[in-house]
Amino acid sequence: METNYRIAYDRWWQDLKRKEPEEITTQLAVKYCSSTCQFVVKFFNSEYILDCNNETIYRKDDGQVPEIIVSIIILNYLTYAQPPQETTNKWISLKELSSGGNLFYPAFYKSSIVDLIKAFGHNSHQLLACAAALGGQPASFGDASVIFQAFPEIPLCVIVWEGDDDMAPNATMLFDLSSEPLLHIESTIGLGSYLASELKKQVIA
Missing domain, CATH: 3.30.310 (TATA-Binding Protein)
Known part of the structure; x- marks a missing residue:
């Protein structure tokens, strides 16, 4: 299972790095710093830093690395970025x-x-x-x-x-x-x- 997760983790990183950061930030409520190549993503009530140069993810306030399934979900969220949609309340x-x-x-x-x-x-x-x-x-x-x-x-x-x-x-x-x-x-x-x-x-x- 860990091997499968690692394959998915590496694949989503490569998919993310092929996208234009500006495209993602116009579609999702995330931040990107071009000088550090880092995204800031809010997941539940914590903010996470995604470092595209080192392909690492860690929590902003204490540096904790999330479990791999959380990392995959965050990477998938950025990679799947779609034009903004209003929540339907449905x-x-x-x-x-x-x-x-x-x-x-x-x-x-x-x-x-x-x-x-x-x-x-x-x-x-x-x-x-x-x-x-x-x-x-x-x-x-x-x-x-x-x-x-x-x-x-x-x-x-x-x-x-x-x-x-x-x-x-x-x-x-x-x-x-x-x-x-x-x-x-x-x-x-x-x-x-x-x-x-x-x-x-x-x-x-």
Whole structure:
């Protein structure tokens, strides 16, 4: 798995370096410094530096290198840069993505949604506390819900319904329809999996 990630990481770097930085900065809410060949990208509530000369990615405030799946998602976000689109406020499930989400949804449900149900299905109020570490803002869906800004143009929404004697707990993760063209489907799945994993870590913490 690590080898596959490394291949993808190297490939996205090469794809990014073939693009004109000015094209990316006019399409996405990112910064680029031509003197250092560095992008500054906001991912959830942290800023990351992408150094194109050294092909490195690290968090701006403390220099921490993100896990490789996060690096791939950020690289994919820059490489897939599309003309600006307004968010539609129309939330859709992964399985509704026309790029093949329905095929990937069963595995995504088992690996990510089930974790959300286990973590918050009987303690929905904890979702709000755990979401704060990732910059999440409360929403009005279900028994508890939070909207996250993964990137400035890409919001995600996590919703939890508590279980009781008559109904099993449930959860879902939704994507804004406008963000579908902004990431490869595999990066969209990776983004959702990352968010579920980070929320689960906050419960353990």
